[in-house]
Amino acid sequence: MIGLLLIWSVVPVSMIVLSSFKPTPDIFTYPPTLLFEPTLEHYRTLWEKWPDFFLTLRNSAIIAVCAMALTVFSSALAGYVYSRYRSSALAGSAVFLVAIRLLPPIVITLPLYPVVDFLKLSDSYTLLILLYATFFVSLGTMILKTFIDGIPEELDQAAIIDGASELQILWRIIVPLSAQGAVAASIFVFVYAWNEYLFAFIFTTTRAKTAPVVISEMMASLNGVDWGLLFAAATTQLLPVVTFVVLVQKYLIAGLTAGSVKG
Amino acid sequence: MRKFGLTQFVMLAPALGLLIFIILLPSLYVFWLSFTESTYGKAPVFVGLENYVAIWNDRYFWRALINTLIVVNVIVYGELILAFVIASVLVKGVPFRRLILAVVLMPYAISEVVAVVIWKFLLDPDIGALAKAMASAGLPDINWATNPTHGLGLVSLISIWLNLPFTLIIIYAAMLAVPSDLYESATIDGASPWQGFRYVTLPSILPAVFVALIFRYIISFRLFSEVWLLTAGGPARTTEVMAIYLYKQSFTYASFGKGSATGWVMVMVSGLIAAAYLHLLYRRGFRQNA
Numbered sequence: 405m406i407g408l409l410l411i412w413s414v415v416p417v418s419m420i421v422l423s424s425f426k427p428t429p430d431i432f433t434y435p436p437t438l439l440f441e442p443t444l445e446h447y448r449t450l451w452e453k454w455p456d457f458f459l460t461l462r463n464s465a466i467i468a469v470c471a472m473a474l475t476v477f478s479s480a481l482a483g484y485v486y487s488r489y490r491s492s493a494l495a496g497s498a499v500f501l502v503a504i505r506l507l508p509p510i511v512i513t514l515p516l517y518p519v520v521d522f523l524k525l526s527d528s529y530t531l532l533i534l535l536y537a538t539f540f541v542s543l544g545t546m547i548l549k550t551f552i553d554g555i556p557e558e559l560d561q562a563a564i565i566d567g568a569s570e571l572q573i574l575w576r577i578i579v580p581l582s583a584q585g586a587v588a589a590s591i592f593v594f595v596y597a598w599n600e601y602l603f604a605f606i607f608t609t610t611r612a613k614t615a616p617v618v619i620s621e622m623m624a625s626l627n628g629v630d631w632g633l634l635f636a637a638a639t640t641q642l643l644p645v646v647t648f649v650v651l652v653q654k655y656l657i658a659g660l661t662a663g664s665v666k667g
Numbered sequence: 668m669r670k671f672g673l674t675q676f677v678m679l680a681p682a683l684g685l686l687i688f689i690i691l692l693p694s695l696y697v698f699w700l701s702f703t704e705s706t707y708g709k710a711p712v713f714v715g716l717e718n719y720v721a722i723w724n725d726r727y728f729w730r731a732l733i734n735t736l737i738v739v740n741v742i743v744y745g746e747l748i749l750a751f752v753i754a755s756v757l758v759k760g761v762p763f764r765r766l767i768l769a770v771v772l773m774p775y776a777i778s779e780v781v782a783v784v785i786w787k788f789l790l791d792p793d794i795g796a797l798a799k800a801m802a803s804a805g806l807p808d809i810n811w812a813t814n815p816t817h818g819l820g821l822v823s824l825i826s827i828w829l830n831l832p833f834t835l836i837i838i839y840a841a842m843l844a845v846p847s848d849l850y851e852s853a854t855i856d857g858a859s860p861w862q863g864f865r866y867v868t869l870p871s872i873l874p875a876v877f878v879a880l881i882f883r884y885i886i887s888f889r890l891f892s893e894v895w896l897l898t899a900g901g902p903a904r905t906t907e908v909m910a911i912y913l914y915k916q917s918f919t920y921a922s923f924g925k926g927s928a929t930g931w932v933m934v935m936v937s938g939l940i941a942a943a944y945l946h947l948l949y950r951r952g953f954r955q956n957a
Contacts, residue, residue: 485679
């Protein structure tokens, strides 16, 4: 059973990673061989033929990190207010926060197109950062609210008596004690922004193009896909994010259960 | 009690501002566009319900809607069944639990694009290892480019592979929370493993199951990348799903009105799914309390 699970989730990925180091003929041997002379030839071809790929990888990294920062910043502030305050307007906006998640992202591509053009945001980092942050700010807020709910409110009360301002309470008490929630929220946004295809495909052409879009172009450059090259690109794209997720899996699980089950 | 005031409003502004300006207002504008006809460089003209009538009479729309409903159900229930099976094994305790969890989570980090690369390679009739293994077992090739059933089947497989971690973690976390003495008393009373699942586990984890179902229904309903990258809706528009149909109406055929109408149909169907499940959840909650 556990063996099947390993085959299901690890084998497909490791085949790609291993094949990216195989000399071309060895990629196609059947049954797949584990004995081969490792080579970097596909990575060299990638560097020589698709130098843009590494630029798009940098774009992906910048966009993902900024989207992460923006989401965590907005979600922490909102999560704090939802956790500590009660009012009917607030309850109404919480319903809005949940209900807006029903909206499929593709629906807004059409009206955004002319606006984006008008604001000269087409093919820009800013646009993708805003889009990615927006689609995760609801989940981020719920995750952070759940974590902030876990911080005893007596701590805030004591600080208020000591004359602390709202910002001081946030910075001195809430931020340090809800850091795990912030990490959990960051993982979701980072993974999403690093891997996202739809918006990047529709809204970027050259300057802000992301790595998944280039990989899809490599795959589509038919008349014989260069599989070795494709695997080298895929491996470069997936290794950072897979490593990240495996390292922080504890927070990922905490975030999933906080954001969906309780939210 | 602390009072909600201007400071708190300002603190909410970034989160709500993003949602209002990037999702709410554009989607309301789409609502208006869906009653107009327009294309590149042409101002919208009010046409009433014409776009809705046009897509209602478009057989490609129905094909896309039916494809979507089939694929979504296959994905959601496929994931749920796999998640039940895997979680019941994990919850009994396994060696190297953390390592196994990390492994199970791995596809969550893979992009749709790379997942399509992986499965295309594995199932390529000429070079794919999995395709060759299937052939030697006497199974037919998967011809996703020519056979719509194979195409949508492969789309479902890739989507299940990518999203199983989400469903699994929710179900697993819920199962962990079931008090173990419930199982013990069920076993003492002579319950079989199936009865244990049916009468002890399932009722306790039902709320989590509903949450996973609603989330996965709503997210799978948006399915775009896997289909776009694998078949692009072909051959002859037989594997289109709603998001592909919307994309083609809007950007390929530049009919913004019909694209917008499709968008609102998607929003309404998503809303109906959510409402139906919430209703079910609510009724069940009442019956259990009664």
